[in-house]
Amino acid sequence: DIQMTQSPPSLSASVGDSVTLTCRASQDITNYLAWFQQKPGKAPKSLIFAASVLESGVPSKFTGSGSGTDFTLTISSLQPEDFATYFCQQYNSYPRTFGQGTKVEIK
Amino acid sequence: EVQVLESGGGLVQPGGSLRLSCAASGFTFSSCAMAWVRQGPGKGLEWVSAISGSGGDSSYADSVKGRFTISRDNSNNTLYLQMSSLRAEDTAVYYCAKRAGGYRYGYNDHWGQGTLVTVSS
Numbered sequence: 293d294i295q296m297t298q299s300p301p302s303l304s305a306s307v308g309d310s311v312t313l314t315c316r317a318s319q320d321i322t323n324y325l326a327w328f329q330q331k332p333g334k335a336p337k338s339l340i341f342a343a344s345v346l347e348s349g350v351p352s353k354f355t356g357s358g359s360g361t362d363f364t365l366t367i368s369s370l371q372p373e374d375f376a377t378y379f380c381q382q383y384n385s386y387p388r389t390f391g392q393g394t395k396v397e398i399k
Numbered sequence: 400e401v402q403v404l405e406s407g408g409g410l411v412q413p414g415g416s417l418r419l420s421c422a423a424s425g426f427t428f429s430s431c432a433m434a435w436v437r438q439g440p441g442k443g444l445e446w447v448s449a450i451s452g453s454g455g456d457s458s459y460a461d462s463v464k465g466r467f468t469i470s471r472d473n474s475n476n477t478l479y480l481q482m483s484s485l486r487a488e489d490t491a492v493y494y495c496a497k498r499a500g501g502y503r504y505g506y507n508d509h510w511g512q513g514t515l516v517t518v519s520s
Binding site (some may be wrong): 383384387 | 444461505508509
């Protein structure tokens with residue numbers, strides 16, 4: 293199985309900051325990587341697929357990059373609605389696997 | 400508008416069975432692979448199972464293989480997850496998700512709100 297490792301597990305940031313979240317795969321997944329945002333008590337929401345393609349309606353403040361085994365999600369100009377937990381998932385092979393998540397909290 | 404709505408969750412005793420349903424609308428259901436993902440209390444997301452649009456292909460996480468069965472009724476736009484031999488560690492919110500990109504390389508682009516399954520005596 294492909295292991296997905298996210299770092300950091302959590303971070304604190306202020307409104308207006310930019311943050312970068314990292315996701316690493318245990319083997320090459322080319323660009324078959326998706327990012328999801330989840331708020332407490334809510335379903336996950338798809339943000340990015342194919343490592344860097346924004347879902348329709350997702351603001352351009354979210355930027356995904358990477359290929360192979362190393363990926364990043366950058367969120368610029370953090371706003372209150374961006375404080376949430378972010379998960380990555382590989383869809384290169386079965387079983388699909390998720391990272392453990394990065395919680396972005398307000399400083 | 401794409402919508403997927405889960406139902407069927409509840410309290411079940413260890414060793415018991417439960418069937419989850421997911422009603423889909425707003426897209427051509429038979430053309431889309433679908434998936435189940437769960438989230439235990441205070442935990443991260445765990446992929447459970449996926450099925451192709453025709454229902455001819457399916458996959459399962461090792462943790463549920465042999466106990467859970469995914470199926471679909473394309474005439475009624477409904478996805479199912481039959482769960483048996485349930486264990487305490489199966490306690491979770493179960494999400495139904497529509498796949499974009501097909502069964503082999505699809506990812507979850509729309510998610511339901513989830514249904515809670517609690518396994519306890």
